[in-house]
Amino acid sequence: MWKRGEVDFVQTRQLAWERVPDGLFCAGETRKVLSADPEHGACTWLVQLRNRHEGTLPAGADVYVLEGAGTLNGITLEPDGYVFLPRGARFSLAPDIGPLILYIAFFGEPEVSAEAGTDNAVAVGTADGTWVSPTWTEGDTLQFGAFVKVLRSDSLGEAYVTFMRPGWSSPLEERHPNYEESFRIYGDLMQGARGLMHAGAYSFRGPGIWHAPLYTRTGTMSFIRTSGPTVTDYHEPTGDRSCAALVARTYRQFPAPSVS
Template structure:
């Protein structure tokens, strides 16, 4: 995931444009939060208007979706607020329809072509297909970082069996604080869904987004309200700490 370092932006301030995917004619709009010019991988905030629809078909790249509000129907699966889906390249799904105005994070692994079809072009990818996760019904588990301050928990949405790349939600209680600086050996990407998080660069509020290359020091962090954050990494997460002077 080679993209420019973004630390951090408010998504509502990113210019909106007509969303475009080859093979789909639609009137959805998008804000591109980050983009890899080499292969077209991106993280987009897409606004699907009420009634937006696409027939059954497949994409030429892997797609991750996280619904922020509204509802996206994909065949028999209903992705309501804070639902997640992972659709591998070549896996046929749909038809698609937005039930009311729906905003979602749309994360293709590369430039994507949509093909209307009723057949899987890569059936072997079906074992990785995650059609829908209602994250509100997913149980919380402990964080995986040794020494991470109490008051935070994690909901794992997906882990790639080959690369260790991971997607998860982090929930943090009010009055949580970590005075240390963190460093990770992997790319870290995040979108703040609810609450606030205080950082040395300012306060992240709902809609705040960052894309951070590996080995970039960051922190300390604190929240008075608590927060819910959507995270992705491109490999197994490990955290090294630096104590402030």
């Protein structure tokens, strides 16, 4: 499910919409394929729909609402809403006044079956609950200003949203033992020497890949999926890869607004 090529990173707004092939989720609508596992068929899309779609999704999926409104199995869909479709879940998806734009990550082939499925979609309100400071490894907590809400944690991995306040930084390079994909919902985030991620930026990273330091000037929020609990190793960057040096180079075309 997670054996995909590195996508680190792509600005999805620069990708063209393409028609969803027949037999797949929301056939006939338009999609952007962000990453895919060629062996098992698991993939992540942006999908834009204007029509009702029904069926059973054998693979299951994480669904995050980016724009528009509608319903999924009677669940109201609004921006920043999250729904988990377990494997074999039945779905009835209907946009309101379109388009409805979803970030959807499938756990296998995104094929649709006409067979009866289970009616067990789970909605988790991203606006509910309390933001907490994440602790990625025992005794190591990110600097103040970073917060997380876990939406799903099970044998498939984790799905959560993160929020960083304006001016937050993480000056160390880091790596994780699990696969990780992220989608920038709003704001900016400097991803070390890889550059500046804006709203709509997507990345998919395999285990053990060093990345960061991180910095956000305006504040940022992301939807993130991992193949297991997030554990992090850190080390100090050197020379021109220090956080201060990277921020100076990354934001030279984006100077801070004047304050009077």
